[in-house]
Every structure is written in C-alpha cells, then in structure tokens.
Amino acid sequence: MKKTLASGLLAITVLSSAITFSAVAAGPTGGASNVPISFDGAAPTQSITSFILNDTTWVSIRDFAEAMGSATVTWSPSTAIVAAPNLTITATVGEQYIIANGRYLHVPDGCLLLDGSVMVPIRALAKAYDAAVTWIPTTKTVLVTTGSGAIAPASVFYNDNDVYWLSRIINAEARGESLAGKIAVGNVVLNRVASPQYPNTVREVIFDKAHGVQFTPAYSGAIYNTPSEESIVAAKIALDGGNTAGRSLFFANTAKCWAAKVRPYEMTIGNHFFFA
Numbered sequence: 001m002k003k004t005l006a007s008g009l010l011a012i013t014v015l016s017s018a019i020t021f022s023a024v025a026a027g028p029t030g031g032a033s034n035v036p037i038s039f040d041g042a043a044p045t046q047s048i049t050s051f052i053l054n055d056t057t058w059v060s061i062r063d064f065a066e067a068m069g070s071a072t073v074t075w076s077p078s079t080a081i082v083a084a085p086n087l088t089i090t091a092t093v094g095e096q097y098i099i100a101n102g103r104y105l106h107v108p109d110g111c112l113l114l115d116g117s118v119m120v121p122i123r124a125l126a127k128a129y130d131a132a133v134t135w136i137p138t139t140k141t142v143l144v145t146t147g148s149g150a151i152a153p154a155s156v157f158y159n160d161n162d163v164y165w166l167s168r169i170i171n172a173e174a175r176g177e178s179l180a181g182k183i184a185v186g187n188v189v190l191n192r193v194a195s196p197q198y199p200n201t202v203r204e205v206i207f208d209k210a211h212g213v214q215f216t217p218a219y220s221g222a223i224y225n226t227p228s229e230e231s232i233v234a235a236k237i238a239l240d241g242g243n244t245a246g247r248s249l250f251f252a253n254t255a256k257c258w259a260a261k262v263r264p265y266e267m268t269i270g271n272h273f274f275f276a
Contacts, residue, residue: 035059036141037122039067049117054109057135057142060117061091064125068146080118087150089128091118096179097237100128102154104233106183106242127151158239162202166190167235169206171227172217173251174234174272181270182231184245186238188274191249198249248274 035050035057036043044067049060061080065071071084082089091098093113098105098120105124112119122142126133130147151157166186174185192198192205199205206223208214217223227235245251250259251272263275 036139037067037144038141039144040146041143049114049119050122051114051119053112056109057122058112058119059122059125060114061089061120061125062117064120064122065089068129068131069149075118078113084129085149087128089125091120093118097233097242098124098128100151103151103157103240104236104242105240106237108180108242108244154236158236162239163232163235165203165206165223166238167227167232168223168225169215169217170234171225171231172222173215174270175228175231177270177272179230179234179237180244181272182234183238183242184248184269184272184274185251186235187243187245188248188251190238191245191247195249244269245274247276250275 034047035052037048037050037057037059038044046063046066048063048067050063051058061082062073065073065082065084068084071082074081074083078093080091082091087101089098089100091111094110096107096110098107098111105127107121107124109121122144123133126144128151129149130151132145132147134143134145135141136143166189169189170182170185174182177185189202189205192208193200193202199208206215207218213219215223246266248266250257250263251274252259253271253273255268255273257273259275260273266274266276268274
C-alpha cells in the first residue's frame with residue numbers, strides 16, 4: 001500500500017512499511033539539505049539531491065548517475081533505470097534492493113521517492129559503479145572515489161551452485177518470513193562458511209552432520225522444493241554482502257532452544273531467534 005510519511009522536515013513516499021526517521025537535516029526551505037559530495041576530490045558540476053536518514057546518506061539516482069558521467073536515466077511508474085557504459089541499474093520505490101548488472105544490492109529501508117526522484121543510499125549506488133565512499137565527519141561531507149565504472153555482472157560474481165543451495169535452504173526454513181528474515185537465514189549459512197568451525201562451502205554447511213543434523217530440511221527433503229522468487233533474491237542479497245543477522249551462527253523458532261543457553265543472543269526477526 002502506498003503511504004506518505006512526513007517528518008515535518010521531509011516528506012517521502014514509500015511503497016512498503018513505515019520507516020523511522022532520524023538525523024534528517026532541514027534545508028532553508030524546509031526540505032532536506034543536500035549533503036556535500038565530492039568525486040575524486042572535485043565537487044560535481046551539478047547539485048545532487050540528498051539527505052541523511054538513519055545515519056545513511058541518500059541520493060537521487062538520476063543526479064548521482066549524471067555526476068558519474070555518461071548515463072541515460074529513464075523513469076516508469078515507481079522505477080528508475082540507469083543505463084551507463086557496461087552498467088545497468090534498476091531501482092524500484094519500496095524494494096529493499098537495487099539491481100546492478102543482475103546483482104542484488106541491499107537497501108534495508110527500501111528505495112524512496114522524494115519530489116519525483118528515486119532516492120537510494122549512496123553506498124549502494126557507489127558499489128554498483130565499483131566506486132568507494134568515505135564519510136568525512138569533520139566536514140560532514142561524502143567523498144566518492146571512482147573505480148572501474150561498473151560492478152562485475154551477476155554471471156561472473158554469483159556461483160550458481162551457491163545460489164541454488166542457499167535459495168533452497170532459505171525457502172525451506174523461512175518461506176513465510178519477510179525478506180529480512182529470509183536474508184538472515186542466508187546470513188547464518190554464509191557466516192558458517194566463513195567460520196573455521198564449519199565446512200567452507202554453502203552446500204557442505206547445509207548438509208553438515210558433524211554434530212548432528214544442522215538444517216532439518218536438508219534431510220527431510222524440503223530442501224529440494226523449488227524456491228520462491230523472493231528466496232532467490234534473498235540468497236543473492238546475502239551473497240552480495242547484505243546482512244540482517246549480524247554474526248549469527250544459529251537460529252530457531254523458539255527462544256527456549258539449546259542455543260539460548262550457551263550462545264549470545266543477536267536478534268529476533270519474525271518467528272526466528274538468532275544467536276552468535
């Protein structure tokens with residue numbers, strides 16, 4: 001459902017759930033102040049619509065794309081599409097990700113709409129352009145350091161085997177959960193892959209039985225069910241660094257599980273409790 005949220009300083013239209021506002025700077029006309037942004041140390045030749053929300057700098061996708069150089073930006077209802085050399089970006093209002101060269105980059109609060117402009121966190125856009133972002137606290141400015149100009153495409157970045165198994169365990173364990181809850185299950189698997197205590201591939205972690213069955217769906221057969229589109233998206237977001245579960249290595253659908261007695265509690269997302 002479409003909603004308009006007003007902070008008194010800034011009105012933003014979203015197509016998802018309500019968002020908590022914090023640290024939004026007011027401009028001289030009551031709108032959001034533009035955060036100073038420099039590119040490779042030089043100020044852009046045009047103004048970039050931007051604001052700070054939840055300690056994150058958000059920018060107009062059109063303004064940022066134009067500042068980065070040759071790009072064509074088209075707009076269809078609720079969606080902005082950027083076409084630049086070797087790069088295509090799609091950002092849809094309300095979606096908790098942008099798609100860059102087929103890769104899913106996490107936008108936890110969802111893409112926003114401000115005065116007809118699609119707004120996206122600057123770090124997500126910079127990643128799409130293979131650029132780096134540095135926040136300068138002393139001057140409250142953002143420094144963008146350009147890179148190759150385009151993120152590596154999905155066909156190169158994603159391992160098909162990892163997407164296959166991760167999306168299936170997410171679907172089996174969290175098909176009724178929100179996107180954030182689905183990503184969190186993927187994070188648990190990937191945190192284990194990164195830990196020396198567990199196997200070092202997605203499939204091996206899912207089927208690990210070193211200390212008993214770790215993921216019941218791997219042995220009940222539910223792992224082989226065709227995953228939902230959102231489960232596949234969640235897997236790709238997690239593989240691209242999106243994280244909603246922090247350092248969690250365990251999750252359960254009850255707070256009275258064995259992990260609650262011996263592992264640090266991290267968070268609760270939907271019906272799952274997560275532990276590190």
